[in-house]
Amino acid sequence: MTTVTSSEFDRAIALGPDGPDAPGRYTGELGAGWQIGGGINGGLLLAVAANALRQELPGHPDPVSISGYYLSTSRPGPLTVQTEVIRRGRGLSNATASLGQLDEDGRPVERLRVVAGYTDLAALDGEVRTSAVPPQLPPPEQCVGREHMPMPITPDLALLERFELRLDPATVGWAVGQPSMNGRLQGWFRLADGREPDPLSLLLVADALPPVTYDLGFPGWAPTVELTVHLRAVPAKGWLRVSHGTRNLAGGYFEEDCEIWDDAGRLVAQSRQLARVPRQA
Known part of the structure; x- marks a missing residue:
């Protein structure tokens, strides 16, 4: 896998x-x-907002905890992120961010509201x-x-071309009409262009797999x-x-709980999201 200096992910979250x-x-x-279903992938949006906060907190480049509320559906096109630093601490800083776009009538619409705690993950105690x-x-x-797959994971295949996803055969019975009803999906992930993982890309990974509702027949x-x-x-x-x-x-x-483990066998990220059950025809 070739390492690149400017990946699709870096360009997608780039801000000025x-x-x-x-x-x-x-x-x-x-x-x-980066579109999926009706809008832009939620993990990618969280990474965009997180990148803005990283620029506001140069001494604390990494989110240790970040929460986002999705207020409206994001579309391809220009965006703005307004940040506010609440507290600059020695080991932890807190900030908020609001990601917005213009609607079809040119009116500003908030898409995502974020609150986060930032630190330097590389400087943390290594004991686990x-x-x-x-x-x-x-x-x-x-x-x-x-x-x-005998059936597509989603009709919007462009997003799936951004990364390489290899799902555990034990959790893909839904692809042949036989969901296990256990509510679990798991597999391997890496970005398609060879970019190695870092803290901001983990925000994308937390929302990259198909929804676990596939395994519940939805x-x-x-x-x-x-x-x-x-x-x-x-x-x-x-x-x-x-x-x-x-x-x-x-x-x-x-709810959907996620664990992300790196190639060294460490639990590097955990997430929980609340989502709507997919609409059925």
């Missing part, structure tokens, strides 16, 4: 200052290649005490890629309502192991 008259405000562009264990997966070459787009990611460490180079599961589906909503 909006000028001296707009402190803490950044502008960028959402590309159509955990009862968590990484998912046991077959090697990537023995797992199922989208090219092996295929389709599951819009995210809220997504919180806790980052534990800077990931090692190589494949990531990702596991998604749910225990509750009620009132048209479900």
Whole structure:
């Protein structure tokens, strides 16, 4: 896998200052290649907002906890991110961000509201005490890629071209009309152009797998309502192991818990999101 200096992901989250008259405000562009279902992937949006906060907090480059509320559907096109630093601490800083776009009538619409705590993950104590264990997966070459699927994961294939996803064969029965009803999906992940994982890309990974509702017999787009990611460490180079599961589906909503493990066998990120159950025809 070839390492590149400017990946599609880096270009997708790139932002520039909006000028001296707009402190803490950044502008960028959402590309159509990151669209899924009815809008831009929620993990990518969270990474865009996180990149703005990183620029506001140079001494604390990494989110240790970041939560986003998705207020309206984001579309390809220009965006703005307005940040506000709430507290600059010695080991932890807190800030908020608001990602917005213009609607079809040219009126500003808020898409995403974020609150986060930032630190320097590389400077944290390396001691780990955990009862968590990484998912046991077959090697990537023995797992199922989208090219092996008898049915598409989603009709919007552009997003899936941005990364390489290899799903555990034990969790893809839904692809042949036989969901396990266990509410679990897991597999291997890496960016398609060879970019190695880092803290901001983990925000994308937390929302990259198909919704676990596929394994409950509900295929389709599951819009995210809220997504919180806790980052534990800077990931090692190589494949990531990702596991998604749910225990509750009620009132048209479900929670989705995610664990992300790096190639060194460390739990580098955890997330929980609340999403809407996909609409059925």
